[in-house]
Amino acid sequence: MSPWISCTLDKDKPDMPFNIEDYKDIEPLPITTGLPDELCEIMYTDNYKQIMGIARALVQKKEYSARALQLTSEVIGMAPAFYTIWNYRYDIVKWQMETHSNVPELLNNELSWLDEITLNNPKNYQIWSYRQSILKIHPSPSFKLELPILQMMIDDDTKNYHVWSYRKWCLLLFQDFSNELSYTDTLIQRDVYNNSAWAHRMFVLKSTAPSGNDINDEINYVKEKIELVPQNISVWTYLRGLYEYFRKDVYDEEIIKFAETFTNNVFDLKTLENLPPVESSYAIEFLSFVYSKNEATQYKSITGYKALSEKYDPVRVGLWDHKIKRIQQGNRAI
Amino acid sequence: MSLNNNRKKHIKFIERHLALLPGSHEAQDVNKMAIVFYAIESLCALEIDTKEIYTKNLGWIHKHYSKISLENDEPIAGFVGSLTMDIAGVNTISLPNTLFALLTLLILDDRAFLTDSIEMGRISSFVSACQLEENGSFMSALNFDSIEASSVDSNDLRFCYIAVTILYLCGSRTINDFSRYIDTEKLVEFISSQKCNVGGFGQYGEPHAGYTSCALSALKLLDSLDRLSEEFIEKSITWLVQRQVSNIGCSKFENENNASYDEFDHGGFQGRENKFADTCYVFWCLNSLQILTPDWQTLCNTSLVRDFLLNRTQNLVTGGFSKNDEDDPDLYHTCLGIASLKLIDESFNGVLCIPKNISSSLES
Numbered sequence: 001m002s003p004w005i006s007c008t009l010d011k012d013k014p015d016m017p018f019n020i021e022d023y024k025d026i027e028p029l030p031i032t033t034g035l036p037d038e039l040c041e042i043m044y045t046d047n048y049k050q051i052m053g054i055a056r057a058l059v060q061k062k063e064y065s066a067r068a069l070q071l072t073s074e075v076i077g078m079a080p081a082f083y084t085i086w087n088y089r090y091d092i093v094k095w096q097m098e099t100h101s102n103v104p105e106l107l108n109n110e111l112s113w114l115d116e117i118t119l120n121n122p123k124n125y126q127i128w129s130y131r132q133s134i135l136k137i138h139p140s141p142s143f144k145l146e147l148p149i150l151q152m153m154i155d156d157d158t159k160n161y162h163v164w165s166y167r168k169w170c171l172l173l174f175q176d177f178s179n180e181l182s183y184t185d186t187l188i189q190r191d192v193y194n195n196s197a198w199a200h201r202m203f204v205l206k207s208t209a210p211s212g213n214d215i216n217d218e219i220n221y222v223k224e225k226i227e228l229v230p231q232n233i234s235v236w237t238y239l240r241g242l243y244e245y246f247r248k249d250v251y252d253e254e255i256i257k258f259a260e261t262f263t264n265n266v267f268d269l270k271t272l273e274n275l276p277p278v279e280s281s282y283a284i285e286f287l288s289f290v291y292s293k294n295e296a297t298q299y300k301s302i303t304g305y306k307a308l309s310e311k312y313d314p315v316r317v318g319l320w321d322h323k324i325k326r327i328q329q330g331n332r333a334i
Numbered sequence: 335m336s337l338n339n340n341r342k343k344h345i346k347f348i349e350r351h352l353a354l355l356p357g358s359h360e361a362q363d364v365n366k367m368a369i370v371f372y373a374i375e376s377l378c379a380l381e382i383d384t385k386e387i388y389t390k391n392l393g394w395i396h397k398h399y400s401k402i403s404l405e406n407d408e409p410i411a412g413f414v415g416s417l418t419m420d421i422a423g424v425n426t427i428s429l430p431n432t433l434f435a436l437l438t439l440l441i442l443d444d445r446a447f448l449t450d451s452i453e454m455g456r457i458s459s460f461v462s463a464c465q466l467e468e469n470g471s472f473m474s475a476l477n478f479d480s481i482e483a484s485s486v487d488s489n490d491l492r493f494c495y496i497a498v499t500i501l502y503l504c505g506s507r508t509i510n511d512f513s514r515y516i517d518t519e520k521l522v523e524f525i526s527s528q529k530c531n532v533g534g535f536g537q538y539g540e541p542h543a544g545y546t547s548c549a550l551s552a553l554k555l556l557d558s559l560d561r562l563s564e565e566f567i568e569k570s571i572t573w574l575v576q577r578q579v580s581n582i583g584c585s586k587f588e589n590e591n592n593a594s595y596d597e598f599d600h601g602g603f604q605g606r607e608n609k610f611a612d613t614c615y616v617f618w619c620l621n622s623l624q625i626l627t628p629d630w631q632t633l634c635n636t637s638l639v640r641d642f643l644l645n646r647t648q649n650l651v652t653g654g655f656s657k658n659d660e661d662d663p664d665l666y667h668t669c670l671g672i673a674s675l676k677l678i679d680e681s682f683n684g685v686l687c688i689p690k691n692i693s694s695s696l697e698s
Contacts, residue, residue: 032417037394040366045357056421062479082364083487084419084426087478090486129488159594159609161542168538193592195607199540202531206539231587233576233607237532244531281584308583315580315601318633319572326568334568 018074020050022067028053029060048078059088064095076117080124090133097137107138108145115149122156128166135173143174158187164196168203180204192225195234202241215246223258230262230280240286251290259283259290266307267291267300281312288323292333301327335644337675341380343653344668348373348380351665366416367398371434372669378441379672379682379689385443392444398435400427401456404481410463411456428475429464429496432457436503441692454504461497461504462515469527470520472497491528491535494521495548498555499686503696512556522558525549529562533569534622541573543605543618550625551685559625567626574623575634577603579611598646598659601638612657613647617670620677621684636678643671 030053033041044052055075058068072089075082093110100106111134118127135141150170153163171177181204187197205218219242226235243251260267262283264276278284288304291297305320313320323333337344351373355362362369378384397417401409402425412427413435419426436457439447447453464472464483472493473483483489497516506512525535528549534541535549553559562570581589581597588595594608602611603619616639623630647655648671654663655671676682676689683693 029421032397032420035394035397037391039352039388039391039394040355040359040369041353042355042359042363043357044360044363048357048360048363052418056418059424059478060421079361079364079418081361081415082419083428083475083484084421084424084478086486087475087484091478125488126486130486133486159606161537161540161606164540165537191593193588193594193608195609196540199538203539229591231584232592237607241531278584279587311583313580313583313585315578315582315585315635315638316575318629318635319575322571322629322633334565334572 018070023054023058023071026054026057029056031056051075051078055085059084064092068092069096073113077120080117080121080126083126086126086130090130093134094137104138104140107134110134111145115152118149119152122153122160123162125162128162131166132169135170141173143170143176146170154187158191158194159196161196164200168200171204171207177204177208188225192229193232193234195237198234198238202238202245205242206245210246215242218242219255226258226262226280226283230283233282236280236282236286240289249293251293256287256290259287263287267303269303269307272303272306272310275307275311278312281308284308284312289333292323292327298327301333305333337380337644337672340648340650340653343650344672345377345380345382345653347649347653347663348376348665348668363418364415367413367431367434367438368415369665370395371438372665374438374441375688376665376669376672378692379676384441388442392439392442395435395438395442396447398431402427402460402476402481408459409456410460410481411453412460425476425478425481427460429461429472429493429500430474432460433496433500433503436500437686437688440503440695441688443695448503451505458501458504458506458515461500464493464497465516465521467517470517470522470524490537491525491545491548491552494525495552497521498552502555502686509557518556518558522553522556522561525552526561529566530573533566533571533573541606543574543577543603543615543622546570546574546622547618547684550622554625554685571623571626571633574619574626576607577605577615577619578634578638579604596658600642601635601640602642602646603639610658611642613643613655613667613674614657614670616643616674617677617684620674624677624684631678640675640678643675647671 031044031049033044051074055071058071069089069092072085075085096106097103114127114131121127150163150167153160171180181201184197184201187194222235222239222242243249262278262280264278266275266278266284267287284304284307288301291301291304302324305323309317309320327333351369374384374388398413398420399411400414400420401411403409412432414420414426415428415431463476463481464474466473466483466489471489473487473489474493475484475487476482477484501512501515509518512518528535528537528545530536530539530541532541534546536542536545553561579599579602581600586597589597592608594610596610599611603616604611605615605618623634627633643655646659647657649656649663652663654668656663657667673682673687677684681690683690686693
């Protein structure tokens, strides 16, 4: 029995639990198995064969009913990747909408059911797109109602790509970006390496036309986080993103000086022997890129890339050699 | 250490997935066609004569081929993932299952089917029906009772890649061939819309190695890589090479603070910034790189990649590969671990995800 089937799916029988007896009149459509040339043959349990047999028969008959809806829940519990069953369930819900007196309540119940499935199958592909489909037909969707499941899933895995994507989809749907900077700040405080939180923050900025002052605040914000942990690719990428997108890729003296505080004068060295310790290879990479943009400072850029090869990020020697070659051919490093 | 030291164990590990499976595998029932492809492709990459062994199973694979009759038109067709999903009169075929089946049939050299232009046209029409008019991307399946793209599916770069690859296997080669079935211009625009500022592809600006591989492979098959700017290609190469995890130089500072950093991941690839290295992301990153530049083997360190796969994620006791050194090995990571090693040996077609000796038959 599934505990989540407690919503009022059937006005005559509220809280009707799943009961196999309700399907007695259905002639099951059995699964074909046990063939001599079969691969990956599964020793199906009797329960699986029974539920699937009934589900196959109901889909074929296109039965739209409360019991059909409950059966889809059973099937999804056993085989969440069975995409056709999600489709069938969606059509049953749309059919219920035609006669239900309170459509928002009906769809909210559906979303609650989906919460349970989501918590049990965090990596399932269907859950988020199904959720989107329900919100699209919901007469009064609410971002507030989406927040609990989003929060639970992020608490479970703070870098879950599907959850972050879904959150951004919601922001665009509800056009509500008001809490997002403080939300990402909470996650960044928890883990400054959370690249998804940084990418989300950039998405919010790009979607909200921030003022010049807002961007100054952002630059100060990320600088603080760089000072906290200089060897972190996410913060340097974010800093570069701010300049690229909101500052026309023009890097002022102040930001160059800031980055240089992490590079221990490496760019002024005449020789690469006895390279000093530095705190961040990403600071060197950032400055090497900035210096590559101007012919007068390109020699510094080459020094930076050579130092990365030599000591600070030697695994990527092939990439740094490639950057140097580009500069020598008259290109920017990128 | 080489793959050959452990070859017999890998073969046994893989073959087990094709044999009788306990009831605990029921949740994977609907993914059977994926299992069949991962297993037979991996065995083929390990130079097993898969054609000799599995030709006898062709009949069973063909049972998964399902036609949807249309009133005034030719039927459309594709494959289901399992006979459990084969329900007369219900649209249960999907793009991924169709790709897995076609690639398996290609490995098993089922020429009679693959050169049947009527069937290939029906499959191509199915691909056509899955494309969304609004933005050119693809759903992976149809609504269960009508010939329209599914109302509840996602439409991301995976299905764009799969759609294009199916059309390629069905005979499309030039952009004009593809355009007989799909709106290639809209598709390329959709793929471009998933470009990220920092390089790579992903949703809403966060690049992801898996999506990047899908986007680049699709553009490669569409002969449309020239639609990417030189600057974006350079950024993407940089982003991809940066995904190789290192424990020397400044990287070692991350050991103390970064909860998603493990110094023993050295040489492996991660799928996104500040994530652990993982066998499958080795494949997605290397495949993306080899599409972008012929110099990929000098841009990243492939000898460290080999060490990561052979010494860390390969399971020397049971055979197979896992995603890291903690989980049990699984078929998916085994497939992509072997594929990565063969890609480095230049004997693997990463775009189609099959050994080169199989893909070469498509070129002749």
